[in-house]
Amino acid sequence: MSRFIVERTFPAGLAVPVSSDGAKACAGIVVNNAEHGVTWVQSYVSADKTRSFCVYDAPSPEAIRQVARRNDLPVDRITAVSDLSPYFYL
Amino acid sequence: MDLLEREAAAQTLAGAFDAAAQGRGSTLLISGEAGIGKTALLTHFAGTVAPARVLWGGCEALFSPRPLGPLHDFAADLEPSLLERFGQEGQRAPLFAGVLAALSESPVPTLIVIEDLHWADAATLDLVKFLARRLGRVNALMALTYRDDEIGEGHALRLVLGDLQGRTTRRIAIPPLSEDAVRELADRAGHPADGIHTLTGGNPFFVTEVLRTSGLPASILDAVMARMARQSDAVRLLLEFVAIVPGRLERRLLERALEPDEESMQQALGCGLLLDEGDCFAYRHELARRAAEQAIAPSRSRRLHARMLEALEAWPQAASARRVHHAAAAGDDAAALRHALPAAQAAISHGAHREAASLYGLALSRGGALDPATRADLHERHAYECYLTSQLPAAITSREAALGIWRELGAREAEGRSLRWLSRLHWYSGNTPEALQYADVAIALLDQGDEPTREAGWAFSNRAQLDMLAERYAGALAHGTRAISIAERLGDQELLAHALNNVGTSLELSGDGRGRADIERSLAIALEHGYEEHVARAYVNLVSNAFFTLDYARARATYAEAGLYFAARDLDSWDRYIHAMMTCIDFDSGRWDEAGESAGRILSLPQAPSIVRIPALVTLARLRYCRGDSGGAALLAEAERLAMQTGELQRIAPVLVAVYEAAWIERRSMENHDALHAAYALATAARNPRWTDELGFWLWRAGAGDAVIPRKDSPQALQRAGYWRVASAAWKQLGFPLYQATALMDGDEPALREALAIFSGLGASALENGCRDQLRRLGARGVPRGPRAETQRNPSGLTVREIEVLGLLAQGLSNAQIAKRLVRSEKTVDHHVSAILGKLGVRSRTEAAAVAHGSGVSLI
Structure with missing residues (x-):
């Protein structure tokens, strides 16, 4: 399992309401991901809500693209990353 | 229990x-x-x-x-x-x-x-x-x-x-059992539990043995020995006899071999080591049997095996494999040799070739007294079974031994056959120069007299095959034609099928369209006579020739047919070989999701051979570079290493194309073009249409020298001559969307915008970004940020699932039928349909269907 940053663009802006609908949308994504061994760890969304940077654990970039299709989410680029903490050396 | x-x-x-x-x-x-x-x-x-x-x-x-x-x-x-x-x-x-x-x-x-x-x-x-x-x-x-x-x-x-x-x-x-479970078992047996879990590692059989023994034996062997030591000599003999027989021992064999008295039998069965299954006996567990067997002194063990062999020889139904086992263990060479041959025959008739190879090997090791011709024949059989099971060094050693004997006996045909086989085996081992040498010695030996024999025909066909694989088509045609005429004169259908395949493939790849008919004839003969290997080879060459000549429709159609043939016979390795090639075809055709999924699946197979891995590695690497995803470099590095080992153009060329394409996408310049020059030289010498075009193109793109693209009308040649629009149109016609778009990147602003749309539709984010940069440098205004791939493909903004539903709706299916087809609830489908109507701005299903037919969605 490797860690990836997934960059996405939402031309019309990303809207996840803080409500049961929003919760349902997120839960649906998590369930679809699980079927392909993909885990959504966390996301960061730009202030204008047109871009997102998502941290994922997955077996391969192809697996992330596959679940993205099922979840109807756009993907621009997938970069394999490793964790680095500034406090590691303290 | x-x-x-x-x-x-x-x-x-x-x-x-x-x-x-x-x-x-x-x-x-x-x-x-x-x-x-x-x-x-x-x-x-x-x-x-x-x-x-x-x-x-x-x-x-x-x-x-x-x-x-x-x-x-x-x-x-x-x-x-x-x-x-x-x-x-x-x-x-x-x-x-x-x-x-x-x-x-x-x-x-x-x-x-x-x-x-x-x-x-x-x-x-x-x-x-x-x-x-x-x-x-x-x-x-x-x-x-x-x-x-x-x-x-x-x-x-x-x-x-x-x-x-x-x-x-x-x-x-x-x-293994947990400590708690072991404790519970000990409690039930009234045995102290201390130390048992550590000693046994929670292995239930060992736990049970320990609990049946007083004290704590150090191993299963000790537990079994303790039990056997308590028995009388007669009973111990029975226990030992059952121990030397793997699996079960039939009652009738035991009675014939030892003629035991009733009382000893009862005691042996009652001592807790054996199971009585009526007409058979067996140890309660294989671990106990092995422990008992190990405890028998070697000389005593040989005597017991000899008795068992005697009993088996008197029982006609006994499998020869069992006789071989006991003969070998008894040290009876003559008997081992006598039984190994029928056992090997039985193994072959069931397709158990690995077993046949080891049985022939055993026969050879015990066959010191055989006459030379019989021995040479045995070597040949051994070599063939080793070849079928990919044990190449052993196959070569046995063929060499046979060659030496035949040569000494002056048996020319057999000597030539051994030489031809050594040629084939060395090619399989990746040693091409040696393969060629043997092939030529075989021909020189056998090509004598006016009426060449069958062996001479095979020597020619073998040489033709080597020529074909090394892309020396003229040589392949000359040798293959000799083989065909010999096969036709002798009416030898198998040789004919083999030779026609080599000749046809060489013709087609050197640009002569008549070759295909020869391969198809080879296929027909092989199908009629059930020569599976030749059928498979014909299918492989039909697909790969279509791949080399960019005729992808034919490649797909042939693979569809070949796939059915392979599936019915579980011919997996052949199927995988073509399947891996199909990932490249899917990639070129813009079916990236399918290509990625297939390539990933192939790469996850344990021990897939290089020739299967290479195309899958190349496909997945290209996909990742084009999409801007990580991990392409490692895949390409492996592909390059494997391809270079084979030394064959058809493996090396696609890897180099991918390497240069990746560098171009990332705007890196390659430092050293030696490999590309070498491959280009191979391709031009072979006049391989696909690879001369592609490698010559990259030599030009990389500014690596004055490569000529010989086919002046190929899209690459047009591109190089500055006709990028014509080149792009040619790729479109051939069904290569990626190349269609990259050709446009040499063009003006409208061309770049067109390329951008195609990259975006493919999901080629890395190329999309490159294209945008180029547009900005040209001073273009309002360069789009690039909406997501799905919406780009269908202007109405339908999701993938909605397109799927619309396609089914357009075929006239009701919501209930659609729900069944997609394994979704009817309610979900209702939602999809209303969303579709909304997005398309239509009021009825009929109108939606009309839109679908107009836009081609119904074909998806």
């Missing part, structure tokens, strides 16, 4: 059997170390299923296992007529089909148990694979046990396990 800590495994078993009883059969793989309780679990479960039929078979630790031993164990219970097909050449496919039919037709569900699969012969593994793939709609459950700690890398079972994936196969790993 209840089993501790086996509830989860028992539940999985019961669930799978219930499903099987309803016609949804499957395969369970049950793994764990020796003594962990695999058999106990299954025995316990088999006692609870009713009404049902239980078929039980096992593999044994013989020198060379009985071919289809487990099937032999239960064939009489399944369908007695199956036994007639045993050991008959060419009856394997009908035999397997017969097993499947007997299972399908059963009114009650069947539980098939095959134990100790790590000892299985190759034919049994084939049967397992055959059934596992077909049980999905049969009311049978196949439970297979094996020791996962006894199958190393390269063990034949490991490959089969790799093949048994998917929804009809489940795995159960049986763990």
Whole structure:
């Protein structure tokens, strides 16, 4: 399992309401991901809500693209990353 | 008896059997170390299923296992007529089909148990694979046990396990008992529990043995020895005799060999080591049998094996593999040799080639007294079986030995045959110069007189094949034509099929369209006579020629046909070879999701050969570079290493194309173009149309020299001449969207915008970004940020699922039918349909269908 940053663009802006609908949308994504061994760890969304940077654990970039299709989410680029903490050396 | 800590495994078993009883059969793989309780679990479960039929078979630790031993164990219970097909050449496919039919037709569900699969012969593994793939709609459950700690890398079972994936196969790993469970067992037995868990590692068999002994034995061997030491000499002899026989010992054999008195028999059975199965005896566990066997002194053991051999020789039904095992263990060379030959024959007739190879090897090691010709013949058989099972060094050694003998005897035909085989074997081992040398010596020896023989024909055809593989088409045609005329004069259909394939492929790849008819004729002959290898080779060459000439429609059509042929015969390695090539075709055609999925699946196979891995690595690497995803570099590095090892243009060229394409996408410049120059030289010498164009193109793009692109009308040549728009149109015509767009990147602003749209539709983010940068540099305004791929493909903004629903709706399906087809609820489909109507701005299904037909969505 490797860690990836997934960059996405939402031309019309990303809207996840803080409500049961929003919760349902997120839960649906998590369930679809699980079927392909993909885990959504966390996301960061730009202030204008047109871009997102998502941290994922997955077996391969192809697996992330596959679940993205099922979840109807756009993907621009997938970069394999490793964790680095500034406090590691303290 | 209840089993501790086996509830989860028992539940999985019961669930799978219930499903099987309803016609949804499957395969369970049950793994764990020796003594962990695999058999106990299954025995316990088999006692609870009713009404049902239980078929039980096992593999044994013989020198060379009985071919289809487990099937032999239960064939009489399944369908007695199956036994007639045993050991008959060419009856394997009908035999397997017969097993499947007997299972399908059963009114009650069947539980098939095959134990100790790590000892299985190759034919049994084939049967397992055959059934596992077909049980999905049969009311049978196949439970297979094996020791996962006894199958190393390269063990034949490991490959089969790799093949048994998917929804009809489940795995159960049986763990050791916990400390609590061991304590409970000790309590039940009234035995102190201290130290038992540590000593036994929670192995249930060992735990049971320890609990049956007073004190704490250091090992299973000690526990068994302690038990045997208490017996009289007569009883110990019986126990030892059962111990030297792997698996079960028939009562009649024991009685014939030892003529034991009734009292000793009763004592032997009563001492707690043996199981009495009526007409057979066996140790309670293989671990106990091995411990007992190890304790026997070597000289005594040889005498016991000799007695067993005598008993087996007097019993006609005994499998020859068993006689070989005991003859070898008794040190009786003459008997080992006598029995190894029929045993090898039996193995071959069941397709158990690995076993046949080791039996011939045994015969050779014991065959010091054979006359030279018989010995040479034996070497040839051994070499052939080794070749079939990819044991190339052993095959070469045996062929060389045969060659030496034939040469000494002055047997020219046989000598020539050995030379031709050495040529083939060296090619397989990747040693092309040696292969060519042997091929030419064979021809020089056999090409004498006016009427060349069959062997001479094969020598020519072999040389033609080598020429073809090395892309020396003129040589292939000259040698192949000689082979064809010999084959036609002698009426030798197999030689004809082989030679026509080499000639046809060489013709087609050197630009002569008539070649295809030759390959198709080769295919027809091979199909008619059932020459599987030649059928497969014809299909492979038809597909790869279509690949080299960019005729992808034909490649797909041929693969569709070939796939059916391979699937019906489980010819997996051939199927994979073409499947890997198809990933490149899918990639070129813009079917990136399919290409990525197939390539990923191929790369996850254990031990796929280089020629299968290379195209899959290339496809996945190109996909990742184009999309801007990580991980392309490592894939390309592996592909390059593997391709260079083969030295063949057809492996090296696609890797180099991918390497240069990746550098171009990332705007890196390559430092060293030696490899590209070398491959280009190979391609031009061979006049291979595809690779001269592609490699010449990259030499030009990389500014690496004055490569010529010989076919002036090829899209690459047009591109190089500055006609990028024509080149792009040519790629569009051929159905290569990626190349269609990259050609436009040499163009003006409108061309770049067109390219951008195509990249975006493909999901080629990296190229999309590059294209945008180029537009900005040209000063273009309002360069789009790039909406997501899905919406780009369909302007109305439908999602993938909505397009799918619209397609079905346009075919006239009702919501209920659509729901069934997509395995979704009708309510979900209702939602989709209203969303579609909204997005398309139409009021009715009919209007939506009309839009779909107009936009081509209905074809998706």
